[in-house]
Amino acid sequence: MSVLVYTESEQGKFKKIALEAVSYAKGVADMLGTTVTAVSINGGDSTELGNYGASKVLQVTNDKLAQFNAKAYADAITQAAQKENAKVVIISSSANAKFLAPLLAVQLNAAYAPNVVALPESTTPFVVKSNVFTNKAFAKAELKSEIKLIGLSKNAYGLRENAVSAATESFSPSLSDADFSVKVESVDKVTGKVTIADAEIVVSGGRGLKGPENWGLIEELAGVLGAATACSKPVSDMGWRPHSEHVGQTGKPVASNLYIAIGISGAIQHLAGINASKVKVVINNDAEAPFFKAADYGIVGDAFEVVPKLIEKLKEFKANNA
Amino acid sequence: MKILVCISHVPDTTSKINFKNSDTQFDTNGVQFVINPNDEFGLTRAMWFKEKQGAAVHVINVGGPETEPTLRKALAIGADEAIRINTAPVDGFFVAKQLAKVVAEGGYDLVIAGRESIDYNGGMVPGMLAALTGANFVNNCISLEVDGNNAKAVREIDGGRETLSTTLPLVIGGQKGLVEESDLRIPNMRGIMMARQKPLKVVEPDGATPATQINAFEKPAPKGAVKMIDPENVEELVNLLHNEAKVI
Numbered sequence: 001m002s003v004l005v006y007t008e009s010e011q012g013k014f015k016k017i018a019l020e021a022v023s024y025a026k027g028v029a030d031m032l033g034t035t036v037t038a039v040s041i042n043g044g045d046s047t048e049l050g051n052y053g054a055s056k057v058l059q060v061t062n063d064k065l066a067q068f069n070a071k072a073y074a075d076a077i078t079q080a081a082q083k084e085n086a087k088v089v090i091i092s093s094s095a096n097a098k099f100l101a102p103l104l105a106v107q108l109n110a111a112y113a114p115n116v117v118a119l120p121e122s123t124t125p126f127v128v129k130s131n132v133f134t135n136k137a138f139a140k141a142e143l144k145s146e147i148k149l150i151g152l153s154k155n156a157y158g159l160r161e162n163a164v165s166a167a168t169e170s171f172s173p174s175l176s177d178a179d180f181s182v183k184v185e186s187v188d189k190v191t192g193k194v195t196i197a198d199a200e201i202v203v204s205g206g207r208g209l210k211g212p213e214n215w216g217l218i219e220e221l222a223g224v225l226g227a228a229t230a231c232s233k234p235v236s237d238m239g240w241r242p243h244s245e246h247v248g249q250t251g252k253p254v255a256s257n258l259y260i261a262i263g264i265s266g267a268i269q270h271l272a273g274i275n276a277s278k279v280k281v282v283i284n285n286d287a288e289a290p291f292f293k294a295a296d297y298g299i300v301g302d303a304f305e306v307v308p309k310l311i312e313k314l315k316e317f318k319a320n321n322a
Numbered sequence: 323m324k325i326l327v328c329i330s331h332v333p334d335t336t337s338k339i340n341f342k343n344s345d346t347q348f349d350t351n352g353v354q355f356v357i358n359p360n361d362e363f364g365l366t367r368a369m370w371f372k373e374k375q376g377a378a379v380h381v382i383n384v385g386g387p388e389t390e391p392t393l394r395k396a397l398a399i400g401a402d403e404a405i406r407i408n409t410a411p412v413d414g415f416f417v418a419k420q421l422a423k424v425v426a427e428g429g430y431d432l433v434i435a436g437r438e439s440i441d442y443n444g445g446m447v448p449g450m451l452a453a454l455t456g457a458n459f460v461n462n463c464i465s466l467e468v469d470g471n472n473a474k475a476v477r478e479i480d481g482g483r484e485t486l487s488t489t490l491p492l493v494i495g496g497q498k499g500l501v502e503e504s505d506l507r508i509p510n511m512r513g514i515m516m517a518r519q520k521p522l523k524v525v526e527p528d529g530a531t532p533a534t535q536i537n538a539f540e541k542p543a544p545k546g547a548v549k550m551i552d553p554e555n556v557e558e559l560v561n562l563l564h565n566e567a568k569v570i
Contacts, residue, residue, distance in 0.1 A: 099495075102445075102448070102450040102452075103450075112414070112415070114443070133339045137339050138539065138540040140538045143533065185474075188484070189479065225570065244478060275542075292548050292550075299552075299553050299556065300553065302553075306556060
């Protein structure tokens with residue numbers, strides 16, 4: 001009857017969103033008077049999961065699962081949920097989690113609530129609050145099936161330490177050839193660069209930067225902050241930056257702690273996509289830019305003058321706070 | 323090849339979102355509806371398959387009669403036939419169940435849906451449909467080629483892309499990249515005239531039970547005022563981000 005949480009990892013290390021999901025699972029388990037079981041696929045050190053409240057860890061170690069495969073992973077998590085007789089299953093909102101979630105929901109015959117931002121308002125009936133209309137509103141939805149699947153929004157619940165001792169158990173789900181009917185042929189991934197999905201800080205540039213040749217400024221600022229780089233839709237449409245950097249309603253969502261927008265006017269579609277970020281800084285030479293209304297901090301000024309100064313001051317700050 | 327493109331009828335991206343009946347219903351008053359952007363990239367890719375590989379392209383929507391202009395637009399862009407399942411799209415599972423019946427009966431080889439609709443952002447219909455019909459599934463699809471029974475798809479992943487191989491029947495959750503923004507088609511007069519003659523079949527729903535039910539909506543709390551900083555004093559911003567916002 002425990003709450004099951006799927007904990008994602010990369011290169012043998014649990015991701016922050018996995019620890020956030022465990023923190024949340026612990027909150028749900030406390031409401032239901034039960035405990036948290038984590039399932040980890042070729043994952044990291046299970047004591048780390050114990051720090052956030054997982055009292056049991058089902059560890060799957062399988063070379064066939066070295067690369068993410070939605071169907072096979074969904075099958076493994078389904079079997080873990082069945083073994084634990086879990087009535088609530090928690091996953092993150094990563095691209096991989098959203099890929100496997102609908103498969104998992106059908107296999108478990110579970111009601112699925114994606115983009116959930118808080119602990120259930122009640123557990124009978126089971127009501128959760130989710131982001132809808134691309135962060136322009138919330139919906140409170142009742143999950144009516146016996147098993148519930150919850151996709152937790154990034155950065156919404158946060159990390160909450162709650163140390164328990166985690167008992168580790170190895171778990172070998174039975175997988176069939178049909179689980180691998182979509183095969184990974186090759187992966188082309190930038191290494192050593194912070195991705196928008198994982199970033200705590202995102203630095204984003206718009207048309208105000210005048211051309212792709214000026215992106216050194218964005219990259220340097222991102223470098224100082226350990227941030228990911230992103231861009232507005234027109235910038236990606238004009239081919240100044242790759243589509244993968246486009247953030248907004250039809251691009252990637254951003255839910256970072258800090259979002260710095262440089263030379264972006266703040267069209268409603270852009271604001272919707274980045275609105276889940278906690279703190280927004282806007283630098284724009286047009287005092288009338290709509291983005292200022294959505295910002296926490298604003299500077300009206302020429303990006304080519306303001307940003308180099310900001311880089312310099314941040315370098316000083318980092319040197320003094322190292 | 324027989325292709326079904328799932329079309330969500332959604333508020334235009336610039337719409338102001340409001341609710342009515344004590345915040346229990348989306349207020350469509352004054353809202354312009356469009357083809358869901360992620361679906362439109364898929365529809366355009368389907369047109370490519372039609373023109374280059376001779377595929378038949380059908381479009382489908384689950385919704386009331388008010389969604390027909392959106393289906394007609396898809397026909398004007400070039401789809402051959404439209405199907406409307408005559409019921410409110412209560413939740414993702416319910417919609418996937420309705421679509422699964424049509425897919426099974428229609429013998430479609432490829433189903434192209436958007437990775438998510440921009441209204442409820444559920445992102446669950448394509449995957450659930452694949453699971454319900456036993457088809458292969460690729461989400462966040464940014465490139466798709468089909469050769470006979472084999473398909474090659476590229477999926478966007480965090481920080482890069484992944485090339486996948488699989489077989490039909492296949493469901494994809496598509497997005498921008500599947501075609502470029504500049505490839506999107508605006509229906510011309512001829513297309514609009516022809517669309518009037520094309521079949522739009524109305525099918526009654528299957529008796530599936532939704533798994534979820536939205537009881538209420540809520541708008542985000544209004545934001546505090548922006549704090550403006552003198553461009554000659556950016557150090558102030560660094561201090562505020564560190565001491566006040568505590569994000570650096």
